Every structure is written in C-alpha cells, then in structure tokens.
Amino acid sequence: MASLDLQDISKRYSNLAAVDTLSLSIADGELVCLLGPSGSGKSTLLRMIGGFEIPSSGKILIDGVDVAPVPPDKRPTAMVFQSHALWTHMNVWENIAFGLKLRKFSRDEVAAKIARVMELVGLTGYEKRHPSQLSGGQQQRVAIARSIVLEPKILLLDEPFASLDQHLREHLREEVRQIQRQLGITTIFVTHGQDEALALADRIVVMSKGKIEQVGTPDEIYARPQTEFVAGFIGVMNLVSATVSGGSLAFAGEALSAPVADGLATLAIRPEDWKVGEGAGLKATVTRTVNLGAYVLADVALPDGTTVKVHLDKARAVREGDPIEIGIGPFALYRDNMVIHRS
Amino acid sequence: MIRRFDLAGLVIAAALVFFILLPVLTVFIWAFAEQWFYPSLLPTKWGLRFWSKVLERPDVWSAFWTSMKITTLVTGLSALICLPAAYAFARMEFPGRQAFMMSFLMATAFPRFAITISLAVLFLVFNLVGTVTGVVIVQLLTTLLLMIWLPTAAFRGVSRNMEEAARDVGAGPLRVFWSITLPQALPSIAAAVLMTFVWTFYETEGAWLVGAPRITTMPILMMQMINNQMVVQYGAVLSVLLWVPSLAALLLARRVLGSDTFAKGLGA
Numbered sequence: 001m002a003s004l005d006l007q008d009i010s011k012r013y014s015n016l017a018a019v020d021t022l023s024l025s026i027a028d029g030e031l032v033c034l035l036g037p038s039g040s041g042k043s044t045l046l047r048m049i050g051g052f053e054i055p056s057s058g059k060i061l062i063d064g065v066d067v068a069p070v071p072p073d074k075r076p077t078a079m080v081f082q083s084h085a086l087w088t089h090m091n092v093w094e095n096i097a098f099g100l101k102l103r104k105f106s107r108d109e110v111a112a113k114i115a116r117v118m119e120l121v122g123l124t125g126y127e128k129r130h131p132s133q134l135s136g137g138q139q140q141r142v143a144i145a146r147s148i149v150l151e152p153k154i155l156l157l158d159e160p161f162a163s164l165d166q167h168l169r170e171h172l173r174e175e176v177r178q179i180q181r182q183l184g185i186t187t188i189f190v191t192h193g194q195d196e197a198l199a200l201a202d203r204i205v206v207m208s209k210g211k212i213e214q215v216g217t218p219d220e221i222y223a224r225p226q227t228e229f230v231a232g233f234i235g236v237m238n239l240v241s242a243t244v245s246g247g248s249l250a251f252a253g254e255a256l257s258a259p260v261a262d263g264l265a266t267l268a269i270r271p272e273d274w275k276v277g278e279g280a281g282l283k284a285t286v287t288r289t290v291n292l293g294a295y296v297l298a299d300v301a302l303p304d305g306t307t308v309k310v311h312l313d314k315a316r317a318v319r320e321g322d323p324i325e326i327g328i329g330p331f332a333l334y335r336d337n338m339v340i341h342r343s
Numbered sequence: 344m345i346r347r348f349d350l351a352g353l354v355i356a357a358a359l360v361f362f363i364l365l366p367v368l369t370v371f372i373w374a375f376a377e378q379w380f381y382p383s384l385l386p387t388k389w390g391l392r393f394w395s396k397v398l399e400r401p402d403v404w405s406a407f408w409t410s411m412k413i414t415t416l417v418t419g420l421s422a423l424i425c426l427p428a429a430y431a432f433a434r435m436e437f438p439g440r441q442a443f444m445m446s447f448l449m450a451t452a453f454p455r456f457a458i459t460i461s462l463a464v465l466f467l468v469f470n471l472v473g474t475v476t477g478v479v480i481v482q483l484l485t486t487l488l489l490m491i492w493l494p495t496a497a498f499r500g501v502s503r504n505m506e507e508a509a510r511d512v513g514a515g516p517l518r519v520f521w522s523i524t525l526p527q528a529l530p531s532i533a534a535a536v537l538m539t540f541v542w543t544f545y546e547t548e549g550a551w552l553v554g555a556p557r558i559t560t561m562p563i564l565m566m567q568m569i570n571n572q573m574v575v576q577y578g579a580v581l582s583v584l585l586w587v588p589s590l591a592a593l594l595l596a597r598r599v600l601g602s603d604t605f606a607k608g609l610g611a
Contacts, residue, residue, distance in 0.1 A: 050511065051510075051511075052507055052510075071510070072507070072510040072511050073510045073511070073512075073513045073514055073515055074513075077511070078511060078512070079507070079508070079511045081504045081507070081508060083502065083504050085502060085504035085505045085507070085508040086505075086508075087505055087508070087509070087523055087527075088505075088527070089526040089527060089529075098509070098512060098514075098522070099512030099513050099514075102512065102513045102514055102518070103513060143508075146508075146512065147511075147512075150512060150513070
C-alpha cells in the first residue's frame with residue numbers, strides 16, 4: 001500500500017506530447033479513475049506508472065522513491081490489461097503461480113496464496129482450467145487475481161472491462177471495488193466510460209490532450225465542472241453560446257444576471273436543472289422524447305429556435321409536439337474553457 | 344438433404360491420385376517386387392530379397408549416418424543462427440530492417456543452382472569441396488529463408504501484452520522470452536525446424552555439387568543407384584527407406600503439437 005506522486009511527467013513522441021507536464025498526487029488506499037476520450041494520454045500515463053513507457057521528463061514517486069528509470073519487473077506495481085493477457089499455454093493455477101515462483105515462495109506458501117486469491121475473485125475450483133475454457137469475465141478475474149496475489153503497492157487497471165458487455169461490466173466493477181476496499185490497495189483505473197468512473201472512483205482525473213482538465217470526487221466533477229471540456233464530457237449538458245454585455249446575459253429572449261466581463265461565453269445547464277411547468281418563463285415545444293426508464297429526456301425547442309435537452313418526470317406524460325414551459329435554473333458560464341461564473 | 348454430386352471435385356481428386364499417389368504406389372510395388380515383366384500389371388514374384396540386399400550393403404549404412412549427421416548439424420546450426428535473428432526481426436526496431444528482409448527474400452528467389460555453383464567454385468579455393476563442413480554450409484544457406492521467415496511471423500504473433508504482463512509480475516527479459524514468448528511461438532518454430540530437417544535430408548544439389556565424390560548422403564546414393572544400376576529395385580527400396588524418416592518426423596510433430604497447431608504453424 002503506498003502513495004503515488006507524479007511530478008511534471010511528460011511523454012513526447014517526436015513532436016507530439018502524449019502526456020504534457022502533468023502532476024498528480026494519489027493517497028494511500030485511494031481508487032482513482034483516469035477518464036478521458038481516446039488519445040487523451042490516460043493509457044500512456046498508466047503505462048508510465050507501470051514502467052512500460054519511459055517518461056521523457058519528470059518523476060514518478062512511489063512512497064517517495066523515484067521509479068521512473070526502474071523496469072516494470074522491479075516495480076511494486078501490478079497491471080491488469082484490457083486484453084487480460086493471460087498466458088494461454090498455462091492453466092489458471094500456473095498463470096497465478098508464475099509471479100509467486102519468481103519470488104521464490106515455498107510450495108506451501110504458493111498454494112495458500114493462490115487458494116486465498118481464487119476465493120477472493122470467486123473462482124475456487126477453476127485452477128486446472130485453461131484460459132480458453134473461461135468466459136470473458138472469468139478471464140479478467142484471473143488477470144486480476146494474477147496481479148493482486150503479488151500484493152503490489154499499486155494496482156493499475158487499463159480499461160479492464162472494455163471488451164465485456166454492460167451487465168457483466170457493472171458486476172465486475174462492483175467486485176473490483178469490494179476487493180480494493182478489502183485490501184486497501186492504491187488503485188488507478190483507466191476508463192473512457194464516465195459511468196464506470198462515477199460509480200467506482202474516490203477521485204476522478206479527467207484528461208484531455210495529455211493534460212489534466214480537473215481532479216475531483218465524482219460529485220464535484222459532475223456538479224461543478226471546472227472547464228467547458230469537463231462540462232461537456234461528463235453526463236449530459238446543454239452548452240449554448242451566448243453574449244454577455246453590461247453584466248447581463250441574453251438567452252432566448254431573457255436577461256440573466258452574469259457579473260462577468262463583456263463578450264462571448266458558453267452557458268452550461270444540466271437537463272435536470274431546468275424549472276419545468278406553469279410560470280417557468282419560456283414557452284417552448286417538445287420536439288423529441290427518449291424514454292430513459294426512470295425519466296424522459298426531451299428535446300425542447302425554445303422560441304428563438306435553440307433546442308435544449310430537458311429531464312421530464314414520467315408523470316408529465318409529454319408527447320412530441322406538446323407545448324411546455326421551462327425556465328433557467330442553476331447554470332454555469334465558461335469562457336476560454338474555464339468556468340467564470342456559477343449561479 | 345442430398346449433397347449435390349460435385350463433378351469438378353471428383354475430377355481434381357482423380358487427377359491428384361493419378362499424378363501423386365500412382366507414382367508413389369509404383370515405387371512401393373517395385374520395392375517389394377522380385378520379378379516384374381512387361382505385360383503383367385503386378386509383379387510376377389513378390390518378396391523382400393532386395394531389402395536384405397540393400398540393407399546388407401555397407402555404403403547404404405554409411406550414407407544413412409552421413410545424412411543423419413549432416414542434417415542434424417544443419418538443422419541445429421540453422422536454429423541457433425536463425426531463431427535469435429527471427430526474434431530480432433520480429434521485436435526490435437533497427438535501421439535497415441525492412442531492406443535486409445527484402446534483400447534476403449530476393450537472394451533466396453535467385454536460382455539456387457547458380458548460387459550453389461558459384462559457392463562450389465568459392466569452396467574450391469578454401470578446400471571445402473568434398474568435406475562435411477562444405478556440405479553443411481551450403482545446405483545451411485538453403486534453410487535460412489524458412490527458418491527466419493516462419494519464426495519471425497510466429498514471434499510477431501505473440502501478444503506484446505502477454506510479454507508485458509510477464510515483465511509486470513517480475514520476470515526479466517530473458518525469463519519472459521523463455522517462459523512466455525518461446526512457448527507461444529513454439530508450434531510454428533517446431534514446424535519450421537521439422538521442415539528444415541526433412542528438406543535438408545533430401546537436399547541433393549548442394550550435397551552433390553559440393554560434397555561429391557567423397558561425401559555420399561542418402562539421396563545421392565539413391566541417385567547413383569538409379570543411374571548406375573540396371574536393377575530398379577535398389578532405387579525403389581532406398582526411396583521407401585528415405586520416406587521413413589520424414590514420415591516419422593511428420594507423425595511425431597503431429598503427435599506433439601496436435602494437428603491444429605501444426606497446421607497453424609505451416610500457415611494454414
């Protein structure tokens with residue numbers, strides 16, 4: 001169990017910076033999700049922590065020791081790959097025992113450790129199977145067992161469930177969370193699925209173009225996105241460009257108080273933050289509805305032609321073409337990607 | 344459901360039987376024939392007389408051991424040289440990698456007879472003509488293409504993540520190669536080694552041009568017997584004898600690797 005400190009880490013390929021002078025501190029026992037679109041540098045960052053890529057510059061401190069020049073076999077990290085990367089010429093037992101044997105544990109110790117970890121991932125009895133005889137979820141569990149049996153200081157997971165179906169993914173996500181809590185192991189989880197990050201993480205690191213956009217708890221990231229990128233990337237967000245002049249913002253014929261400098265800005269409002277109903281202010285029309293189970297996500301056309309997304313209660317039973325009245329609720333303003341005002 | 348009678352398939356099968364199986368069968372029958380005169384369809388007298396005659400000849404046994412010695416040497420050396428090279432081609436990036444592979448291919452596409460002749464001339468200067476060393480070198484050169492290309496493809500097919508996962512749990516680079524990369528690539532490598540062995544065993548041009556007259560391998564002896572003797576049976580018996588080691592090797596490979604992996608190794 002350990003803390004991790006990344007100091008001004010960069011990875012440059014010729015002229016392109018996959019990771020650009022990035023710094024991040026992760027506390028002992030924390031589960032952190034690196035979240036971002038493909039090409040944001042999150043996997044490269046994880047591979048640098050694991051030792052599979054050498055940073056162009058910067059330090060990687062594990063419990064205060066710089067491991068940047070240390071090869072992966074000598075690092076106290078363990079990685080679970082997206083492709084699970086089980087060794088197909090070995091059975092499950094041999095896969096998990098490989099690292100233990102390299103560490104010169106006695107035969108009894110190896111057997112005891114494997115029995116414990118197999119129980120932890122719920123695969124007791126599958127020791128003699130070959131990877132090809134396991135389902136995708138079981139294969140990924142073996143990969144996790146293979147990593148945690150070595151009691152690494154830091155566990156790294158590189159989109160481990162990307163190739164599994166939604167249901168299994170949610171199930172395994174919960175299991176990983178439980179195992180992580182039980183062992184108290186510092187864990188970094190790379191994903192491009194925001195629901196995975198929101199459900200799993202103590203803290204989320206949102207990345208874009210090799211840089212950190214925002215670090216925060218899932219609640220913070222969702223409720224108070226610091227940048228327009230995060231606002232647009234996490235959850236559903238209405239982003240409408242509008243002009244501020246004299247401390248007031250013109251939106252669909254209404255003037256909103258906005259104590260910021262004059263100029264263009266982006267108004268951001270969540271679909272669930274609209275006021276809906278009589279007297280809300282803006283007379284609009286429902287143009288499309290999507291049933292999302294617990295609620296309806298509706299496209300609503302405002303009088304000035306702008307279309308926005310609005311959460312509606314099922315009880316409202318709206319249909320396409322129905323008139324509706326909505327009003328601005330809590331919103332945020334962004335300029336040059338940064339938040340400049342919240343209300 | 345009634346399967347449609349496929350005429351084309353039948354014709355192809357019949358042609359294969361006629362052109363491949365029939366000649367083989369003829370040789371087989373000759374090996375067990377003591378008398379076979381023109382008009383009769385089958386030998387007039389069957390027997391193993393020529394087998395004992397062939398097996399009694401000391402030149403057959405010495406040729407067999409010469410062949411085994413040279414073939415084993417060539418296969419072993421070829422593996423020693425080519426497998427590391429194949430790994431390098433598959434995994435390492437160095438300038439001129441592509442160019443080297445291409446030049447290699449082009450050199451191998453060049454008519455072998457011409458190359459062998461020029462090598463034989465070169466070997467005259469170095470006193471390698473008529474020596475085991477000379478034959479080994481000339482045969483080694485013919486194995487390089489197969490022993491580099493097939494294993495290169497095999498090594499390239501090994502998932503990098505698998506190797507990284509092994510590094511991750513604490514294996515050094517050599518250990519990763521030995522415990523992960525090599526076993527993963529083994530079916531193809533075994534196929535390459537096996538084919539090298541069989542091809543080398545039957546290699547004639549090089550062995551003849553460089554080895555003659557002092558080195559006599561099995562195929563060379565067979566040629567001599569067929570050319571110099573009026574008795575057909577000697578050649579036939581020797582052919583059947585020569586067929587045994589290659590069949591044994593192929594059967595062994597099938598058993599060890601399973602027919603699936605073996606076929607995969609051969610590129611099927």
